[in-house]
Amino acid sequence: MSDWIRVAARPDVKDGEVIGVEVGERRIAVYNIGGTFHATDNVCTHAFALMSDGYLEGDIIECPLHGGRFEVRTGKGLGPPIVCDLKVYAVRLTGDNIEVNLSDA
């Protein structure tokens, strides 16, 4: 359906890496964790910082500004200074295209 939006090509996001993309006004972070792709809001829930500038270790992303950590798969905040979880989006692959569904956001 048209709810799925292509945000990147598969080779754009290497294993263990995260990139930032913009979809209209929204900033989305796209992750490759062991060959599986995930997407979250790219802006930290604590202060203005991009998760795509952060440090990805396994399935944990650490904010570059103040060290807040989130579980990429679920968006769950992992303790202070994080109070709010990160929004996660469904991802699918169509050929080499990484597509994200922002409709239920």
Add this chain to the structure above:
Amino acid sequence: MQRHRRRIVIVGAGHAGGVAALALRQAGFDGDITLVGQEAWPPYERPPLSKDVLAGRMEVERTFLRAATDYAASGIELILGTAAQRIDRTLSRVLLADGRELAYDALLLATGGRCRRLACPGADHPRLHYLRDLDHCLKLRGQLTPQARVVVIGAGLIGLEVAATAREMGCAITVIEQAARPLARVLPPQIGDIFAALHRDKGVDLHTEARVTAIGERDGHAAVDTDSAGRIDADLAVVGIGIVPDTALAEAAGLEVSDGIVTDEFGRTSDPSIFAVGDVARSFDVRLGRHRRQETWQNAQNQAVAVARILAGSDAPYADVPWFWTDQYGLNFQSVGCSERSEKLIWRGQPGKAPASAFHMEGDRIVGASCFNPGRDMRHIKRIVAERAAIDAGALADVNVPLSALCRKE
């Protein structure tokens, strides 16, 4: 027979006190917890008070650790707007200003600090502001209008953050600092110089080696007199010359106090049933082998968690590597490790440009780092500093050698 229910009283409902109360429950402490605070606000985090809340970009409630009502849900009695007046060590109880008495098995002091006051004629001028609490922040925020002429007294972290926030709001800023450069108490001279250049570049009139001698009233505004920067007309002035640890209760109770309440690495004071955490605690640092007092978000947060766990039965001392950040004009700066007194810096990246980091050396060992927009490198930098790694200076300075490759080298 019923087991005696342990009672822990926490005096000071700031960041550290609030975190300690919540962490006690998380650590499985099942006795009574009472948290007493002088302010009307529930425990909150202070970093946004000189930045997003001051600029009006962030709601006050977002600084709260939890909503005030959540404490009862965790079985924590929260007594706000009430000062603790005295500790009665003989009977193990705390006396509150409203006459209540709280008996304790363990007492945790998280009384924080008060703003150091300006000591010159006119220091009680109504246009003079301090910034420590939410009430200070809201009062100051009401006065920060575009075009306002603001004199910031003190170029420490709070002073510079207020200067940056107000400058971005369109205020005209003069900063008066008595040392030779900003941030002299916490960072090496080369780093302070970069902050000086940053502020001047943004149009801040920064005067170093200057002292405020008097504050007077003239034609409806404040006149700030200085010894070397002349007289500056101001709509308001903000004083940021540090804090004084609030040790009055501890001193009156006869606890060991020396610019802070002296504790061991477990947060225990000279009375084994009384503990102290946060800005007020001068704690033994096992990494440094000496006592130190820290005024950082990290310390308020993580030391409070560590000591709460100790109160709940843990035997792991607090031993985090010191870390703080500041955000000014969109620049993120982070300091980790021993930062204030290092003679030798190795730069990775160009000084004054971001991203760039200065590594603080003690011989060939890295003991700290000052980082401008470090981004994801911060993770590696923290690890390198924590390991006090001996590192090839050439490789460290070479931005083409990834930090991850240097991490485990010994």
